[in-house]
Amino acid sequence: MMASRLAFLLLCHVVLYTAVTSVKVCGRPPLTNGIDDSNLKRVYEVGEEVTITCGQGYLPSTATPQRISCTATGEWTQSNLACSPKMCPIPRALQPLAMGKTEAPFKSVLNFTCDDGYVLQGPSESRCLHDGTWNNPAPLCKAVNCPLPKPPKDGRIVHDKPLTGTTTMYGQSWTYECSPPKAPSYERGSCMADGSATEPPECREVSCPIPAAIENGFITFAVMRQHGYKEKVQYACNEHYVLEGEAEISCQNTGNWSSKPVCRAPCTVGIKRGRIFYNAKKIWIEDLKPNRVLHREPVVFYCLNKTESCGYPVASTCNDGTLPIPECFEEPGKMTYTLRSKTLPSEIEMCDAFPSATTNPARPA
Structure with a gap:
């Protein structure tokens, strides 16, 4: 009898479970970003409706409220509400x-x-x-603020900008100077990122050796002796050479001279026959007297576009004695140059479009 009662109770539980779960329900509506979910339940019965809105900080895509309902299949009707953040x-x-x-x-x-x-x-x-x-x-x-810097012993500080108050600001700089003939072990100081100022340098005796000569140039108005800190000498180049760098050098606090300049050599235009464009003039090569182009000066040669039967210019630049001849340039024969010079690329009609410089590499003169 006890076994039969237990079986009956189990059967009742199965029937009850089947009866409850056969009714469809809907879970929480599917939510996209920005929809307000604060008032939504976990479970809804068939036919229940919900008004969905955008949460605080979001803007709705539609002006009217959106309502969705729980269907008999346990799914929600569709909504076209989208919420975009402010x-x-x-x-x-x-x-x-x-x-x-x-x-x-x-x-x-x-x-x-x-x-x-x-x-x-x-x-x-x-x-x-x-x-x-x-x-x-x-x-x-x-x-950041730094305390005022301390001057070196036997010297002083020259600030880049006038100071007001008892501090300096990050990035402000100054120069250390020593009483002649001494030189500071380093010349510049500044207010640093950690709020400290550069420590003062040491003032010491400094001299530079007799200044050296430069190739194709000379020293102007200088006594050939040792020089003290900040003393200067000047250089110049021989005729037709171009000075590159600072003409004036100075004795530095390291006991060395600042960088000497260099004298760059002129170039010869390495063709015997042809016409060039130089110094804003179109000239025959034999009229270039003397045959000399200074450093960094450009010279234009003329090449032939054989397909279009027209000429086009290609520039080359003198670089310390070397003037490359464009690869496309063809020096005419003596007969053509003498009797048919009007057929040369420099004399015929110029092309409407010129080939790029990369298609006409230069060859050494």
Whole structure:
């Protein structure tokens, strides 16, 4: 009898479970980003309706409220509601750091940092709020302050900019000077990122050796002796040579001279027959007297476009005694040059479009 009662109770449980689960229900509606889910239930019965709206900080794609209902299949009817986040305008000064973007969506966070040598004044972050504003304004970056620098013993400090107050700011610089004939072990100082000023240098005796000569040039108005700190000498080049670099050099605090200039050599135009364009004039090569082009001066040669039967110019530049001849240039024979000069590329009609320089590499003269 006990076994029969237990079987009956189990059967009742199975029937009850079957009866309950045969009724279709709907779970929570499928939600896209931005939809307000604060008032939604976990389970809905067939026929129940729900009005879905966008949450705070989001804008609806439709002006009218959207209603969806639970169907007999346990699924929800479709909704075309889309919620887009409200946008906060990015301050113009920060737009380059935001890769050029002018707005940021709701819930975005701006993190602020300052470069080395600057201190953040204000909050380190700001969040885009639901109403399209930032919860904090952009902070300021203020330069680190340093104490006034100390002058060297037997010397003084010359500041790049006038100072006011008892401190300097990061990035401000100055020059150390010593009483002649001494020189500072280093000449420049500054307010550094860690808030400290450069320590003063040592003043010491410095001299530079007798200045050396330069090739194809000479020293002007100088006594050939050792020179003291900051003393200067000047160089010049021989005729037709071009000076490259600073003409005047000075004795530095290291006991060495600053970099000497170089005299660059002129070039010879290495063709016997032909016409060139030089110094704003179109001239035959035999009329270039003397046959000399200075360093960095351009010379134009004329090449023939055989397909179009027209001429085109190709430039070359003198570089320290070397003037490359364009690969496309063909020097005419003596007979053609003498009797048929009007057929040369320099004399016939110029092409409408010139080949690029890369198609006409130069060959050494």
